[in-house]
Amino acid sequence: MEHKYTITADQLTKQFGDFIAVDHISFAVQQGEIFGFLGANGAGKTTAMRMLCGLSLPSSGKATVAGYDVFTQTEQIKQSIGYMSQKFSLYEDLTVTENMRFYGGIYGMRIAAIKDRAKEILAQLHLQGEKDTLVKSLPLGWKQKLAFSVAMFHRPGIVFLDEPTGGVDPITRREFWEMIYAAAAAGTTIFVTTHYMDEAEYCNRVSIMVDGQIAAMDTPAGLKKQFATDSMETVFLQLARKAVRTE
Amino acid sequence: MxxxxxxxxxxxxxxxxxxxxxxxxxxxxxxxxxxxxxxxTNEVKNSKIAILDPSRDVLSMRITDRLEASRYFDLATAPRTMQEVDAAFKKGQIRMAVVFPQRFHQQVVHGNSATIQLIADASDPNTATTLVNYANAIIQDEQKALNGLQKVPYRIEPQMRMLYNPQLKxxxxxxxxxxxxxxxxxxxxxxxxxxxxxxxxxxxxxxxxxxxxxxxxxxxxxxxxxxxxxxxxxxxxxxxxxxxxxxxxxxxxxxxxxxxxxxxxxxxxxxxxxxxxxxxxxxxxxxxxxxxxxxxxxxxxxxxxxxxxxxxxxxxxxxxxxxxxxxxxxxxxxxxxxxxxxxxxxxxxxxxxxxxxxxxxxxxxxxx
Structure with a gap:
C-alpha cells in the first residue's frame, strides 16, 4: 500500500532580511501520523509551522498541506486544518458552549452540526456540567484539553499543535496525549511542536530542528539507535549543542 | 454570512x-x-458676593439693590471692615467683594468721580473675569442713569455683551x-x-x-x-x-x-x-x-x-x-x-x- 502524504515540504525556506529562520527543510508526513517537530527556542519550529498553516508566506521552496499549495491555496488549507497556538487560544470571557459555537461558526459549520459536535465534545471531556461556565474559571488542564477539542471542532484532516502542553501538569499532559492518540487513530494527522522529550517519545516520527535546518528525522527508536543512547533527551542535547544561534 | x-x-x-x-x-x-x-458651566449664576458699604447713601444703596436684584449675584454677607471681607474670601464664602468708599454719593456729585473696588477671587480666573465684568456693567448702568440726569457727555460701551452669548449658555x-x-x-x-x-x-x-x-x-x-x-x-x-x-x-x-x-x-x-x-x-x-x-x-x-x-x-x-x-x-x-x-x-x-x-x-x- 502506498503511503498517503498529507503534508509535504521541499526545500522550504523563510528569510527575514538577512536572517534565515527556516533553511531549506524537506519532509513528508503521512495521514494519521503523529509528527513531532522538536527544536530549541529560536530554531525555527514556529516559523515553519506558520508557513504550513498559511499564516506566513514562504520565501522559497515548495510545500503542500492536504494537497493544497501553501503559496496559492491558503484559503483551502485553512479550511482543512485545525490550529492550536502556544498561547492559550480560547476566549476567557465566553462560556465553553459559546467558544465552541464561535469556532464552529467561523469555520462555516451549520448550526445543527455545531450543536451535535458540541454535545459530542462535552461528553468526551466530561464537561456537560460546565457547558455554561466561563472559560476563565476552568482549571488550566481542562482549558488546554478544551482548546484541543475546539481545534478539532470542524473535524479537520490535519491539526497543528504549537507547544500545546506548556505549563500543564504531567497527569494532564498524559490525558492530553491520549486525546491526540485517539484523534490520530481516527485518521487525523497530527503535527506537534514540543519541548518535552517524554512527549517526543509518544510521536510516530520526530524531526529535530537546529538553526533552521532539520538535523535529524526518524522514529524515536531509530534516533536513539543512531545516537547510541536510550533517551531522547540525550539525542536532543547532542544535536542542540551544535546550535550556533541563540534566541 | x-x-x-x-x-x-x-x-x-x-x-x-x-x-x-x-x-x-x-x-x-x-x-x-x-x-x-x-x-x-461657565455661566455665572447666583455667585456669592459681599458688599462693604461704609457710606450707605442714596447712590451706593441703589447700586447694591441692582447687584442684589441681578440673577448673577447673591449677597452672602455684609461685612463692616476690610478684615471681614478678607476672612470671607479665605473661607470661600464669597467669589467677589464690592467695596464702596466713604461718602460715595458726595464724591460723585461734587468731585465728579469716585471709585468702587471690585475684588474677585481669581483662583478661578474665568469666573473672576466674568463676575467683575458683570458687576462693572451694572455699576456703569447706574452711572449712565446718573449721567443722563446730569447731562454730562459720558458713555461707556458694555463690552462683555460681545464676549458672551446673551444667555451665557x-x-x-x-x-x-x-x-x-x-x-x-x-x-x-x-x-x-x-x-x-x-x-x-x-x-x-x-x-x-x-x-x-x-x-x-x-x-x-x-x-x-x-x-x-x-x-x-x-x-x-x-x-x-x-x-x-x-x-x-x-x-x-x-x-x-x-x-x-x-x-x-x-x-x-x-x-x-x-x-x-x-x-x-x-x-x-x-x-x-x-x-x-x-x-x-x-x-x-x-x-x-x-x-x-x-x-x-x-x-x-x-x-x-x-x-x-x-x-x-x-x-x-x-x-x-x-x-x-x-x-x-x-x-x-x-x-x-x-x-x-x-x-x-x-x-x-x-x-x-
Whole structure:
C-alpha cells in the first residue's frame, strides 16, 4: 500500500532580511501520523509551522498541506486544518458552549452540526456540567484539553499543535496525549511542536530542528539507535549543542 | 454570512460581559453632559458676593439693590471692615467683594468721580473675569442713569455683551464637543483595544489560521461599537433636548447621518492604530494622546481656533473632530442644512476614505 502524504515540504525556506529562520527543510508526513517537530527556542519550529498553516508566506521552496499549495491555496488549507497556538487560544470571557459555537461558526459549520459536535465534545471531556461556565474559571488542564477539542471542532484532516502542553501538569499532559492518540487513530494527522522529550517519545516520527535546518528525522527508536543512547533527551542535547544561534 | 454573524455575536458577548467597561461606555456620555451642563458651566449664576458699604447713601444703596436684584449675584454677607471681607474670601464664602468708599454719593456729585473696588477671587480666573465684568456693567448702568440726569457727555460701551452669548449658555459649545469626544473615545479607543487584545491573547493567530476573511474580522469588530455609538448619540441628543433645553434646530436625519460618518472616521482611526501596535496599553496611549488630546485642543471645543497662532490653525485642519464639531454646531444650533456644510462633510468623508485605504493596506493578513 502506498503511503498517503498529507503534508509535504521541499526545500522550504523563510528569510527575514538577512536572517534565515527556516533553511531549506524537506519532509513528508503521512495521514494519521503523529509528527513531532522538536527544536530549541529560536530554531525555527514556529516559523515553519506558520508557513504550513498559511499564516506566513514562504520565501522559497515548495510545500503542500492536504494537497493544497501553501503559496496559492491558503484559503483551502485553512479550511482543512485545525490550529492550536502556544498561547492559550480560547476566549476567557465566553462560556465553553459559546467558544465552541464561535469556532464552529467561523469555520462555516451549520448550526445543527455545531450543536451535535458540541454535545459530542462535552461528553468526551466530561464537561456537560460546565457547558455554561466561563472559560476563565476552568482549571488550566481542562482549558488546554478544551482548546484541543475546539481545534478539532470542524473535524479537520490535519491539526497543528504549537507547544500545546506548556505549563500543564504531567497527569494532564498524559490525558492530553491520549486525546491526540485517539484523534490520530481516527485518521487525523497530527503535527506537534514540543519541548518535552517524554512527549517526543509518544510521536510516530520526530524531526529535530537546529538553526533552521532539520538535523535529524526518524522514529524515536531509530534516533536513539543512531545516537547510541536510550533517551531522547540525550539525542536532543547532542544535536542542540551544535546550535550556533541563540534566541 | 453565518461566519460573520457568529463573529459579531462573539464581539457582543465580549462587550456585554465586561460590565465595568460597559458601564463606562454608556455612562460616560450621560455623566459628561451632566457635568458640562450643570457643574462645569461657565455661566455665572447666583455667585456669592459681599458688599462693604461704609457710606450707605442714596447712590451706593441703589447700586447694591441692582447687584442684589441681578440673577448673577447673591449677597452672602455684609461685612463692616476690610478684615471681614478678607476672612470671607479665605473661607470661600464669597467669589467677589464690592467695596464702596466713604461718602460715595458726595464724591460723585461734587468731585465728579469716585471709585468702587471690585475684588474677585481669581483662583478661578474665568469666573473672576466674568463676575467683575458683570458687576462693572451694572455699576456703569447706574452711572449712565446718573449721567443722563446730569447731562454730562459720558458713555461707556458694555463690552462683555460681545464676549458672551446673551444667555451665557455653555451648552451651545459643549454638546457638539462632547459628541465628538465620546464618539472618538468609544470608536477609536475601544476598537483598537478590541483588535489588539486578540493579538495579545494569541487568539488573532487562531483567527488568521481560520478560513475567516481578515476583512470580516475587522468589520465584525466594528459593528458592536457602531451600535454602542448609536446609543450614545441618542442619549446625548435626548439629554441636551430634554434636560438642557437645547433644541435641535436643524434636520435630525442630517445630524444622525453626519454622526454616522464621524463614527466611521473614528472606527477607521481605531483600526489604523490597532494595525501598528501590539499591546493594549500602547493602543490606549496612542488613542488618548494622539486622538483625544488633539480633539480637545484643536476642535474648537475648548479653545477657539481663531485665536490660535497660524501654524496651530493649519494643524487643526487635520483633526477630523474639528470638522465634525463645526458640522454639529451648524446643524444642531444654527439650524443650517446640507448646503451650508457640504464642504465640511466632503472633507470628513475624504479623510475617512483615506484612513480606510491606509488601514486596509496596513492590516496584516499574514503574521510575517
Amino acid at each position: 453565518q461566519q460573520f454573524l457568529s463573529f459579531v455575536r462573539k464581539e457582543f458577548y465580549h462587550i456585554l460581559r465586561d460590565r465595568r467597561t460597559l458601564f463606562i461606555l454608556f455612562g460616560m456620555p450621560i455623566a459628561q453632559i451632566m457635568l458640562f451642563g450643570f457643574a462645569l 455653555g451648552a451651545y459649545n459643549f454638546v457638539p464637543g462632547v459628541m465628538a469626544m465620546i464618539l472618538l473615545l468609544v470608536c477609536t479607543m475601544m476598537t483598537s483595544i478590541a483588535i489588539v487584545k486578540e493579538k495579545e491573547t494569541g487568539t488573532m493567530e487562531i483567527l488568521l489560521a481560520s478560513p475567516l476573511r481578515p476583512i470580516l474580522v475587522i468589520v465584525a469588530k466594528a459593528v458592536p461599537y457602531l451600535a454602542v455609538s448609536a446609543v450614545n448619540v441618542a442619549s446625548i441628543l435626548l439629554l441636551s433636548v430634554f434636560v438642557l433645553d437645547l433644541p435641535i434646530q436643524g434636520s435630525l436625519a442630517l445630524l444622525v447621518g453626519e454622526s454616522l460618518l464621524f463614527t466611521i472616521t473614528s472606527l477607521t482611526l481605531g483600526l489604523l492604530i490597532s494595525s501598528v501596535t501590539n499591546s493594549q496599553q500602547v493602543a490606549m496611549l496612542i488613542s488618548l494622546m494622539g486622538m483625544f488630546l488633539p480633539t480637545l485642543m484643536f476642535s474648537g471645543f475648548m479653545f477657539p481656533i481663531e485665536n490660535m497662532p497660524l501654524p496651530m490653525q493649519i494643524i487643526s485642519n487635520i483633526v477630523p473632530a474639528k470638522w465634525f464639531f463645526y458640522i454639529v454646531k451648524a446643524v444642531m444650533i444654527k439650524g443650517l442644512g446640507l448646503h451650508a456644510i457640504w464642504k465640511e462633510t466632503l472633507i470628513l468623508a475624504g479623510m475617512t476614505t483615506f484612513l480606510l485605504l491606509v488601514s486596509i493596506r496596513k492590516y496584516k493578513i499574514r503574521l510575517a
